[in-house]
Amino acid sequence: MAQAHAPQFKNPVVKWIDSRLPIFTMLDHEYNQYPMPRNVNYLWAFGAIAGIMLVIMIATGLVLAMQYAANTHIAFESVERIMRDVNYGWLLRYVHANGASMFFIAVYIHMFRGLYYGSYKAPREILWILGVLILLAMMATAFMGYVLPWGQMSFWGATVITNLFSAFPLVGDPIVTWLWGGFSVDNPTLNRFFALHFLLPFVLLGLVVLHTAALHVSGSNNPLGIDAKGPQDTVPFNPYVTVKDGFAVVVFLIFYAAFVFFAPNYLGHPDNYIPANPLVTPAHIVPEWYFLPFYAILRAIPDKLGGVLAMFGAIAVLAALPWLDTSKVRSCKFRPIYRQFFWILAIDALVLGYAGAMPAEGVWLLVARIGTAYYFFHFLILLPLLGKLERPLPLPASICEPVLKGGGRVAAGAHAKPMEKA
Amino acid sequence: MAQTTHPPGTGGHAASGGEGASRRDFLYLATGAVGAIGVASAVWPFIDSMNPAADTLALASIDVDLAPVQEGQAITVTWRGKPVFVRHRTAKEIEEARTVNLGDLRDPAADDTRVKKPEWLIVVGICTHLGCVPLGQKPTDPRGDYDGWFCPCHGSHYDTAGRIRKGPAPANLVVPQYAFTSDTAVRLG
Numbered sequence: 001m002a003q004a005h006a007p008q009f010k011n012p013v014v015k016w017i018d019s020r021l022p023i024f025t026m027l028d029h030e031y032n033q034y035p036m037p038r039n040v041n042y043l044w045a046f047g048a049i050a051g052i053m054l055v056i057m058i059a060t061g062l063v064l065a066m067q068y069a070a071n072t073h074i075a076f077e078s079v080e081r082i083m084r085d086v087n088y089g090w091l092l093r094y095v096h097a098n099g100a101s102m103f104f105i106a107v108y109i110h111m112f113r114g115l116y117y118g119s120y121k122a123p124r125e126i127l128w129i130l131g132v133l134i135l136l137a138m139m140a141t142a143f144m145g146y147v148l149p150w151g152q153m154s155f156w157g158a159t160v161i162t163n164l165f166s167a168f169p170l171v172g173d174p175i176v177t178w179l180w181g182g183f184s185v186d187n188p189t190l191n192r193f194f195a196l197h198f199l200l201p202f203v204l205l206g207l208v209v210l211h212t213a214a215l216h217v218s219g220s221n222n223p224l225g226i227d228a229k230g231p232q233d234t235v236p237f238n239p240y241v242t243v244k245d246g247f248a249v250v251v252f253l254i255f256y257a258a259f260v261f262f263a264p265n266y267l268g269h270p271d272n273y274i275p276a277n278p279l280v281t282p283a284h285i286v287p288e289w290y291f292l293p294f295y296a297i298l299r300a301i302p303d304k305l306g307g308v309l310a311m312f313g314a315i316a317v318l319a320a321l322p323w324l325d326t327s328k329v330r331s332c333k334f335r336p337i338y339r340q341f342f343w344i345l346a347i348d349a350l351v352l353g354y355a356g357a358m359p360a361e362g363v364w365l366l367v368a369r370i371g372t373a374y375y376f377f378h379f380l381i382l383l384p385l386l387g388k389l390e391r392p393l394p395l396p397a398s399i400c401e402p403v404l405k406g407g408g409r410v411a412a413g414a415h416a417k418p419m420e421k422a
Numbered sequence: 423m424a425q426t427t428h429p430p431g432t433g434g435h436a437a438s439g440g441e442g443a444s445r446r447d448f449l450y451l452a453t454g455a456v457g458a459i460g461v462a463s464a465v466w467p468f469i470d471s472m473n474p475a476a477d478t479l480a481l482a483s484i485d486v487d488l489a490p491v492q493e494g495q496a497i498t499v500t501w502r503g504k505p506v507f508v509r510h511r512t513a514k515e516i517e518e519a520r521t522v523n524l525g526d527l528r529d530p531a532a533d534d535t536r537v538k539k540p541e542w543l544i545v546v547g548i549c550t551h552l553g554c555v556p557l558g559q560k561p562t563d564p565r566g567d568y569d570g571w572f573c574p575c576h577g578s579h580y581d582t583a584g585r586i587r588k589g590p591a592p593a594n595l596v597v598p599q600y601a602f603t604s605d606t607a608v609r610l611g
Contacts, residue, residue: 156554160575163553178469182478184503192472279498279505281554283574299576304551304592360576360590 007032030216035234036241037222039399043117044220044241045248046110052249053103054208058201060096064089068148070194072187075150076275094264100142101267102256104290107135111318116342118330119221125322127214132319134207139291141200144193146288151272156285158185158193164298167305184278224402225330226395233399286357293349296356297375300368310372317379324379326387334393338386345378483611485603488542496559498547501610505547505555506598507571508608511582516540518569519583529594533583536597544608545584545595549573556580556595571595 007028009015018024067086069078082089111131114120120128147158162179166172181188219228228234235241259266267289271282287295294311301307317324332339352371358364396402486499486508496509511519519533537543549556551573557563558571558580566572566579568587573580578589585594600610 160552160554178473180474181472182474182503183482186478186503188472188475188478278503279500279555281573281575285554285575299590302590304590 030212030237031242032236032238034216034237035228035231036220036237037224037228037233037399038235038240039222039224040220040241041223042244042248043109043113044222045245045252046106046113048245049249049252050103050106050110051208052253053099053106054201054204057096057099057103058205060092060099061198061201064092064096065194065198068194070148070191072150072190072276075148075190079149091260094260098256098259098264098267100145101259101288101290102252103138104142106252107138108290111135112346114221115321115345116332117221117223118225118325118327118332120322121325121328121330122322123218124214124221127211127218128322129319130207130211130214132315134204134211135318136315137200137204137207141197141204142288142290144197144200146272147190147193148197149272150190150276152274152276152280152282153269153272153285155185155276155278156281157287158189160285161287162189164308164311167308169305186278221330222399223331223333224396224399225334226399229398284359289353289357292354292356293352294356296352296368297372299356299360300365300372310376314375317376321379321383325383327383327390327392328387329392329395334395335386335390336393337390338383341378341382341386345375348374348378483609486608486610487606488608489606493541498559499610501546501598506610507543507545507547507559507584507595509543509559509582511541511543515569515582519543519581519585522581522583522585528586529592531583531585531594536583536585536594538600538602542608543582543584544598544600544610546598547571547595549575549578549591550586550593550595551576551578551589551591 007025009018009024014024067082069075082093143161147154162176166176294314297314298307298311301310329335332342348371355364355368355371482502484501491497491510493510494512496507498505498507524530547555554573554575556571556573558565564572568579568581570580570582570584576590578591579587580595581587598610600608603609
């Protein structure tokens with residue numbers, strides 16, 4: 001491609017460094033000239049938004065860690081001290097606590113975009129699996145972070161989730177004792193959760209680097225799900241995508257700031273402002289909203305081990321998705337039947353989330369069971385069959401063809417000038 | 423590999439080159455095995471450091487005075503960071519626990535295997551489902567359908583011997599290790 005040529009740097013210092021360690025060439029290649037399909041929509045901004053969220057979480061987390069004390073006697077008070085006495089402590093903590101929710105919102109939209117446009121299909125399988133690993137690392141980080149304030153939900157959430165591992169026969173109880181470092185969730189548990197909560201975001205960052213590296217090998221997918229065939233199908237990353245992603249980031253940050261400043265505790269649970277008490281279980285233990293669909297799956301299965309396996313299976317099935325979906329067509333735009341089932345899955349995830357927030361009895365248990373059954377039916381039965389049975393719509397010859405109405409050749413000739421339409 | 427260069431029919435593995443290769447294979451394997459054992463032994467202290475420490479284990483037994491607990495009352499004591507239910511059972515509760523058909527139980531256990539003295543039931547007050555503390559210690563608490571305990575988290579019902587009767591929990595409330603040190607005192611752990 002035309003973009004492949006090495007850039008010429010005018011600044012002699014940049015030139016000197018670049019000839020010894022080509023970071024400027026790399027940056028120019030990956031973030032300046034990198035060809036993006038010209039038809040990507042705003043859903044493609046959520047990867048950048050998630051990346052910004054990770055940076056915000058690490059930055060706020062670092063300064064919060066300087067004030068927080070990971071000891072069961074003073075953890076709760078140290079968080080209250082952050083809220084009341086530390087300069088801007090309230091702001092940093094609310095940015096961090098709501099940031100977890102915003103990070104999950106961005107990542108869930110990013111994932112459903114991948115599901116809709118078939119971004120997990122060849123040659124992007126490893127890219128997708130790295131994404132599933134990022135989700136797992138995020139979930140572990142978020143769970144341990146929620147334990148740190150040492151409120152009632154912190155304590156009982158930690159108790160319920162660590163007890164999941166006791167479901168495994170024989171090794172279960174020793175594993176749980178090992179996770180706790182004692183005979184119940186206690187000070188050793190809080191201490192190690194803090195250490196891991198600090199470590200895992202950097203593991204996450206490493207995974208994000210690999211995720212991005214894998215992305216830049218195959219290039220971004222696009223709403224048509226067909227490969228870019230040449231320069232007429234792409235625009236350079238800068239300024240087209242930097243500006244577009246930048247605008248999306250600003251809009252997202254406004255949404256985020258609305259929570260931070262006007263409803264900072266809306267997404268939390270009031271019981272977590274009660275200090276942890278190992279002798280009193282709150283009447284209704286619920287995890288944070290981003291875990292609710294998985295929590296519903298856990299509770300839907302009447303067997304303890306079965307419930308745990310189903311919950312982990314719900315994420316594992318995503319890693320197998322590139323091989324479960326047998327259709328060669330990526331984008332839902334050209335899969336009229338799958339498109340409908342995609343929306344049913346999206347609704348199913350919301351219904352599971354709602355059922356996960358409700359008490360596990362009566363009608364909600366039934367709803368959770370139907371939702372769970374559908375979730376696995378979608379991935380394990382429907383997707384493999386649909387790829388064989390469905391007749392996809394005809395794909396366009398190239399990305400620019402539907403836009404330019406067959407004028408692709410003209411555009412190809414005109415691409416030396418910056419493209420006006422992107 | 424060396425042996426693939428031998429023409430077929432010369433008995434590749436028996437030839438000197440084949441022997442050399444197999445000796446080298448052995449060295450690779452042996453080096454790899456020693457390395458793996460070395461890494462595993464080096465990793466073990468890291469893993470084991472996360473297990474309960476000596477001071478945590480040292481707090482593992484407590485003495486409980488039962489004298490003030492009247493018949494029909496129950497107390498909760500903390501042992502190893504967990505609540506332990508000590509219930510002074512009434513004659514009716516003992517009768518209920520004994521007359522159950524063991525075949526109907528999810529985790530069959532006769533009442534006399536779960537108590538040392540019939541009037542004192544001592545169980546760890548942690549639901550075997552996901553670790554909540556069941557209700558039923560206070561007179562005003564719901565005690566479930568079987569006069570024992572009711573776990574509010576996911577709706578498990580336990581009977582007057584702490585056995586699971588209904589709901590998602592897979593097993594009976596755990597009977598901790600304990601011994602009566604006198605008629606009215608018990609040592610847990």
